[in-house]
Amino acid sequence: MADSSKTEKFQLYVPEFKDLCDVLQKGLRKNFAEVQVCVVECPDLTQDPFRFPVKGLCGKPRITDVGGVPYLVPLVKVDKEYNMNSVSKDVELPGAFILGAGAVSSKTVGMNAELMPLVLTEDEGRPAVNASWLSSINPAGGQCLLEKYSDQFPDCNFGLLANLFACEGKPGKVIEVRATRRTGEESLVGSLRKTMEEQYPDKSLALGGTFIIQKGKAKIHIMPREFSACPLNTNDDVNEWLKHFEVSAPLICQTVLVSRDPGLDLRVEHTHCFSYHGEGGHYYTDTTPDTVEYLGYFMPAEWVYRIDRPHSTHQVGRD
Template identity: 30%
Template sequence: MMIVVNVVLNSPASYPGSIAAISNAKNDDYYMERLPGDDTGITNVGNVLVSEGKPGKVVQIHVKKRIGTISAFPDNIQQILAKRYEGKIVGLGGIFLTKHGELTQHVLESGTTEVTFLYYNMSAPIISAGAIVSSETDLAFAPYHFHGFSHLKSCGHYHFDVTPDEIEYLGYFTPAKVISRVKA
């Protein structure tokens, strides 16, 4: 199961909740399920941004057509941060919209004790949320981690785009004030 977490503290009764992608490996498919608004469960891995949701400064990144060899949008951002802030740890959290093109995302196989990734190509528009850190830390973070969804049509862990001539991303990111790790 892959979850796109959408948690709001003190949320109204109309709050829609998070979305889960649940695999059906027998027919090489998955289905989407909206979780109840009060369901606060999360998988054991994830880079997340915690925000008060107040207006503030953000970094806007809008790109069209991939011309390099790095096919993951957040990977490009992470490498730019690593070069610009060499020797320092900088974190960004936020969202990006894949406006055009296709992505490869994975969903975890359900109903098994083994971790098995099932990969699917998914078409835009897809909204992805997650975080990026500029370089390795002793906190053992992945350099970036994003989950994306599209109105209960597509959901999964973002890997990379597969249509370099068509791809278009629009992202909004905010710098982290604190970077920490929570271990269960």
């Protein structure tokens, strides 16, 4: 488990929602043919297609970067295991709802796999509700095997690394993004992030939330069940080791993005997706720019917490 005394925190800049909408509206137009960004009441996230354990993304929004890629490559550190209930305390929000992108604990799961965390953490007198998904390589056939985490395991553990958004899970105002037909090179997440980086060059802003790829296909990866026995020293080594797939809409994606790293060695964007047709994993971008349709709900975070930051770091494998 992480030593919580090592947790660092940094206050993020949160613009007026209306101003941020105007900025994102303008910025996304560089990469999408049709864009509509506005402030809305968060839809009820307990409903389809989300099926989250809470209604909304509001109430003390914050993000955290736990562990990191340096615990996975060049060689795995299998003892790096964390727990969502502990993380909720580390981010000073016990009982928080947590979503994002991470890796399973190989100790718990018995193999390596992608994790799509969706956890209402435990609070006094209330047990945790784990609605997470995990995606692994099916040993029979080498395709994607997407499973509900709680169907297999009773805990809220994870391993190695995660980028997480935490909040009270309340209803309230959020930023809705509709983007259709991609005309630029950036993914939706990259476009949101770079827009904020350009508009607020001397500040750090972060968004967490969920978006649906309603039409089209997406490029994803899934980590193999076995860690690499030989060191993965370059991005090419990592990409060679990862299993890449093209998957189909509808995909429900959970994302955490930071416009600018305030010096905490953050992964500045990380997105994992699940579906109800057996596909899910680590999202890069869509592969169908002419037909793609995105609908997302995002919340600016007020704080970033850095938990169990690796002592020795590198930039390999952060795509």
